[in-house]
Amino acid sequence: MTNYANATGVPDGTVASLAVGGNFVLDLGSVLPAGTIVTIKYASANTTAPLQVEVSPDNNGYTNVAQVPGNTVGTTYSLYLPFDTEFIRLTTTTTAYTVDAVTYTSYTCVSSPVASCTGAGQQIVSYQKGAAAVTNTSGTITYTANNLKASTGVQNSSWSYLQNNSSITLDLGTLVSAGNTVNIYNGTYQYVAGSSVTAPLQVLASADGVTFVNIAQISPFVHSGPPYNTTSIVTLPINAQYIKLQTNATGYYVDAVTYSTYTCVTSPVVSCTGNQESVSYQTGTQSIGTATGVTTPTNALGVADGTLASMPINTTLTMNFATTVAAGNTVAITYSAADLASPLQLLVSVDGVTYTNIAQLAQSTTLMTSYVTLPVAAKYIKLETTLTAYSVDAATYTSYTCVSNPTTVCGPGQQAVAVNTGAVGTAGTVTGTTSPGNATGSSDGAFAAMAANGILTLDMGSVVPGGTSLSFTYKATNTTTALQVFVSTGNSSGPFISIGQLSPSTTSTTQTLVLPVSAEFVQLQTRTTPFSIDAVTYPQYSCVTSANTSGLVFFDANVNGISNSTEAGIGGVTVKAYDANGNLVATTTSSYGNPGLNTPAGYYVFTNLTAGQPYRLVFSYPERPELEESTYGPDNHGAVQYVLGATQNHDFGMYVPSTLCSYSGDTRLVTGSGLYAGATSSVFSYQYYDRSAIVQQVGATQQSAVPASQTQDLLPNQVGVPLGLASQRGTNLIYMSPISSNLASIFPQAPDGSSAIYIANYNAPDGSQSFQNYKLLMKLSDLGINVGSTSTSLGGNSFGVQGLGGLDFSEDGKTLYVVNMYNGKLVQVDVSGVDYNNLPATKPSNAVELTPPSSLANCSGGVWRPAALRQFGGKIFMGGVCDAEISQSTSDLKGVIVSYDPSTGVWKQELSYPFNFNGGGGIIPPSSAASATFDYGVGGGKSQKSWSSGADVQPVLMDLAFADNGTMVMGVTDRLVYNAATSGGQTGYILGAWKNTDGTYSLENAGKLGPYTTTAAQHAEIASEGPGGKWFFNQSFYYCCHTYTFSGGVFIKAGTNEVVIGAVDPGHTGSFGTEYLSLLNGSPQYGVPQAVGIAKLSRITGAQQVCDATPSIEIGDRVWKDSNGNGIQDPGEPSLAGVTVQLADAQGNVVATAITDADGNYIFSNQPNLTSTSSRLYNLPITATAPYVLSIPSLGTDASTVGVSLTAVTQAPGETAGATNTGLSAINNDAFLVNGIPTIKLNAPGPAITTIPTILGLPPKRPLATLSGTMRMPTGSRMPMSWVYPM
Amino acid sequence: MQVLVSTGTLSGGPYTNIGQLPASTSQVERGILLPLGAKFVKLQTTGTAYSVDAVTYPSYVCVTPQSTTCPTGQQSVGVVMGAVTLRVRR
Known part of the structure; x- marks a missing residue:
């Protein structure tokens, strides 16, 4: 009796046995078109003879299309069907085979489940809902919680164990639409010693609980010991309310099956108007509700202060915020776990009766803070433990206020000056404090001594306005807990609100906090760490005589x-x-x-x-x-x-x-990384400001978590490992060039070869910039570009001498530039016609190579090897090294950055510097056998070597980034790491070059970068390394183990004053990720692990943010009274307020109408993130390719317009009546009468205007044609209007 | 082992020697680029005995890959499908 039928269906661990000389035929149920991929899951008795695969559309004539190689362990084999096929015949010759299944994938289109949020300021929030009930079981199931609810609800490590050939059917409680995902929290292990773990877990879905469709198979994960958490995400191809999980030959644990619930919530971040800015502070819970079994529950009240409430397993802690916190706000839970078995459940409620489970907080045995956006309003917080005990510090929410900088405005001949003013005395509660009076007045070196759990309340003498910066001068006995700061507006006994915590420092320090509210009383509270307080001061402004x-x-x-x-x-x-x-x-x-x-x-x-x-x-x-x-x-x-x-x-x-990348602020950061020790993804992404898993201090406690927003987006068999990443602005697309090396285990070649360029799509329908999909843009080899192959090598190392380097876009996003490392040229590709949704039909059709003049690098004894590329200010910067490969002399080794200006075709050397300092890698400690194998930056840095010598460090100028002030940051890695898995100096360094007033660059020297001096502490072993004997940037954020941690990828987000670098150990000894460093003093801000416990040598290769915006277009200027009638805005001529200014398109359709402000100003703009006023109108449908007309239908009734005639418009020198305004002057009148109405005709700011000449000392502008479509109306294009008294 | 090919319609030849396959005591697969059209392949041994499993050539056809493209607002979902039934052995 045969068991061939076991080969039908999807893989299930039961197999058909095909003896020597046997065959059977499988019917796939319908004719599959040629091009379909068919996969055979099988094993063989030996590897002597292959399995023959024949196909037929009608079970008559068969064609042999594949010979599947033998595999005694068991594997899968996939092939493209070359013909239409319904029947597959498998035939053995001299080797016996077992076949589990022959499958293909059926694709259907379903709606994306995430609705777009359309309300102003809204964002989408999701949380998991678990199954409501178990409706059916079969076989044998046991429960850790000893009841059928083990697999209902959300993930809580309460398991059902489905033995072999068992099933459980779960009712989700509602019909979940196709396209949604279900999370299946499952675990497997070798339940019976000696038994094998072979069969997948079957996932079936049904809308009615009767007819089920098999929608997925979850592969087993072998793990000894208790159930190991595994989360499998399955997208529903059909509407489903019931999920059935079915085991075959392998038992599985099931914790939960959940689905996402989406809601639109309004962001609580206040959009401030006028000259105000938003300030936030944390507010904690005020009282305890249920706390059965919890030790010292009140320690969880208030803000995080290091005092902990202890929650044993299966306990509940309920706390009250005393106010209803709106949905969209963020709650922060600070806690630690006793072990990693079970998450902490977070539930919220507005009435204290009905709770909604909104999150399962990540387990961490070190104190961490998880941030959760509220999908519903919450007044009460409930924390629940299951199988893991937790310690809870605090649950807080963020409050926002708008405050003004309280600088006093003074009249002519005066100037505002600030005098630091201290507290006038103590007030209210003062406990555990010696010499409290020493904390009054200004800083004088005399301290009030606060013991542990002390309170000191100070009276500032009068109400200090919100927005004022309070300065605290203090020191601490140790660095265990922070000093808590509270303020009260008008009563020394409160109520007080917490406005922040001051980090402990054992030496006297001064820190500032911005007052989010007006306050007279400041209360300081210590926890376990005693503090000494010198002074609390604020600047008090007054007007003094000044010229x-x-x-x-x-x-x-x-x-x-x-x-x-x-x-x-x-x-x-x-x-x-x-x-x-x-x-x-x-x-x-x-x-x-x-x-x-x-x-x-x-x-x-x-x-x-x-x-x-x-x-x-x-x-x-x-x-x-x-x-x-x-x-x-x-x-x-x-x-x-x-x-x-x-x-x-x-x-x-x-x-x-x-x-400019986005007006929303928090963009998605995408990184490329190699593979090492279990890492499988080559593209990660997370939100730039996600600080849910960071380490903030050098040498701090390790961070075991990764950012909550992180996703692993792409695999190397899809796009290779990206080296270059470039954001095409306004599209949410990231273009990527793959790294090419002969170290396939860490840097697998891209599936389309080393000349391929891919696009990752982050254009989510809900605007969240979550990853969607990817496509191949093109292979440059198809356009005649030769990038060499991995057989091209130098010193036995193929990296840096072939393949593609960095890539970036021209300023207008229409041209793509990429480094060809094979010949050192710059490849230029026109991508203006590329439509992501219509690839490959719209792929680029030609590429040209630009050759940098060799005189720029001026290498001797070697070749210039560019790898880095970055566009800044319209110029394309290429960074490379003179490799000294011929002379082998370190003196010939130097870094050279050149630029190419697409608008002029001019190449220029921007910077050239010698590698005459130690940096990167590290010296193997002779006593450490482990480090003899894993030499990744221990001890002092290495001297840098010429390429091809085989020794590390061979410098590669891997990446470039530019700061707001023009500073250029360079990332240098060791070429050897792209050729060897674990040998060589695995890490590099970063360094900066200051942009001088004359436009030249100067390399950092002796810890100085332009006017800035480093405050970054360095590991003692590298404290005298770097240019001039000292680094500007911290090179080893996580101190414990490594002296150099940079591994590739440099990125600067405008307006942050910080540089983000790819690094090993960014806060954990077994991790890779990113580090944030200050551009003003080189010191580390915080580290963000991307993967922990594995993959520290995976090596970040590049980093870039996803951009959804382009620079805005702004039309406007000023209406004034031209008192002397010369057509020029002369100093002293008054503004005209309340004047109606109309913007219309070329057809006369009114786009918007503004009323000039007191200074005569008016603005029309398409910028989306600003709040409109009557004089400044934003978010208008203005495009850069259309002409517009400005006109003034009415002067209004403001007193400033008295005596001014609407038709008395002066003509400015150089302007011609009726002509389109060219914006040649920023100070003259541009309006003329058209049909009795003052009018300005504006050309499109794009191709119609080619240049704007120099005027009045203003610099020449770049040709606008290069910016068409995204052009901000330049300063010179602002359109003044003027009137004179009637003659 | 000598590899000869013939373009004729009959297996009788004439044959052109296009390559020599190096000896191997373990089973190997070697490729030879045909320098001329061929229908018949003749393998000749001299001083060493050989075992031959197969002589094959790749046949290329153009096929259309399965589409995973969906309209805007939709996404592609793949479901693994297995064989429906076992058919009569042939």
């Missing part, structure tokens, strides 16, 4: 026209002052900052302008062509300003359009 005319030039990274506290000042900007007669009377330059003189970066000052007299200030920055004027706003008054002498706060905001 200064001043302001701040700032980098407006978020393009909102407000100088936010995190945005840096810009030095080197020239400011010229003209008097009412147009005479240049003074010139100054903004400062790079001088901490010794307390001069902030960006500050400029004139000391010789006459108080109260009118002036025109004109800002210029000819050596920073990448900068553009930011949007007009409360702090940005434009590149041309009309001011009175001896007045202040004439600020000017700029940004770099080429780095």
